[in-house]
Amino acid sequence: MLNIRNLEIKRRTKNGTEPLFSLNELTVEKGEIVTLMGSSGVGKSTLLRWVLGEPLPNFHIQGELRLNGEDIGEHSIAARQLGMMFQKGGLFPHLTVEENCYFAQKPRSLLNRQQQKDKALAMLNNLGLTDKWAVYPDSLSGGQYARIALICSLLAEPQAMLLDEPFSSLDTSLREEVRQWTFAQLKDKQMPTLLVTHDGADACGRVLEIHGTEVKGDVANV
Numbered sequence: 001m002l003n004i005r006n007l008e009i010k011r012r013t014k015n016g017t018e019p020l021f022s023l024n025e026l027t028v029e030k031g032e033i034v035t036l037m038g039s040s041g042v043g044k045s046t047l048l049r050w051v052l053g054e055p056l057p058n059f060h061i062q063g064e065l066r067l068n069g070e071d072i073g074e075h076s077i078a079a080r081q082l083g084m085m086f087q088k089g090g091l092f093p094h095l096t097v098e099e100n101c102y103f104a105q106k107p108r109s110l111l112n113r114q115q116q117k118d119k120a121l122a123m124l125n126n127l128g129l130t131d132k133w134a135v136y137p138d139s140l141s142g143g144q145y146a147r148i149a150l151i152c153s154l155l156a157e158p159q160a161m162l163l164d165e166p167f168s169s170l171d172t173s174l175r176e177e178v179r180q181w182t183f184a185q186l187k188d189k190q191m192p193t194l195l196v197t198h199d200g201a202d203a204c205g206r207v208l209e210i211h212g213t214e215v216k217g218d219v220a221n222v
């Protein structure tokens with residue numbers, strides 16, 4: 001379970017700070033997907049980068065962050081055990097799919113190399129993508145890339161997943177398919193997931209909307 005409380009995001013300016021938005025409380029339960037919607041520039045990506053633990057020198061951010069009840073606000077990126085899927089990226093371009101799959105499992109895996117291979121291949125096999133095992137990410141199509149990037153995030157066995165406009169680089173025909181597949185994977189794994197998007201078509205689960213500097217609770221459930 002991911003819990004954010006008393007969050008205030010401000011952007012540093014020449015003359016001080018400018019408020020982006022604030023949030024009293026947001027909890028994402030195990031097995032739940034919560035979508036945070038808002039127009040471009042309101043601070044959605046900044047929120048996810050703060051949750052992930054990235055240094056954000058151009059922002060002033062206050063808030064409490066808990067994962068499964070533990071305060072992780074001071075933890076390093078690696079120690080937070082969070083998975084992330086971006087609009088683009090997520091795979092190392094200089095590593096093959098196979099090497100990306102091993103790298104993803106490295107930090108906490110107790111499995112040996114053969115077990116890591118079997119686990120990754122089983123996931124790729126479900127998608128009919130085992131023939132991409134030896135290729136580099138730049139030779140994958142957009143949909144193949146998105147799915148393999150999510151597989152790599154899941155192989156790391158994160159405690160929660162953060163999705164930042166994960167489908168917006170896909171064309172319409174593929175977008176619906178990848179979206180359905182991604183949400184099914186996350187629900188199947190009971191993964192607490194926080195999704196940010198400006199596009200209502202990509203929303204899933206409980207939807208919160210940023211209006212001005214405030215977040216309005218549960219506008220819909222999709």
Ligand SMILES: Nc1ncnc2c1ncn2[C@@H]1O[C@H](COP(=O)(O)OP(=O)(O)OP(=O)(O)O)[C@@H](O)[C@H]1O
Binds near residue numbers: 046
């Ligand atoms: N590194 C940075 N330094 C200074 N300002 C930044 C930086 N990154 C983003 N901003 C500004 O902070 C605000 C919030 O940006 P953010 O990327 O979080 O918005 P967003 O809601 O995710 O937008 P989008 O939907 O377009 O991705 C914007 O006004 C943006 O211009």
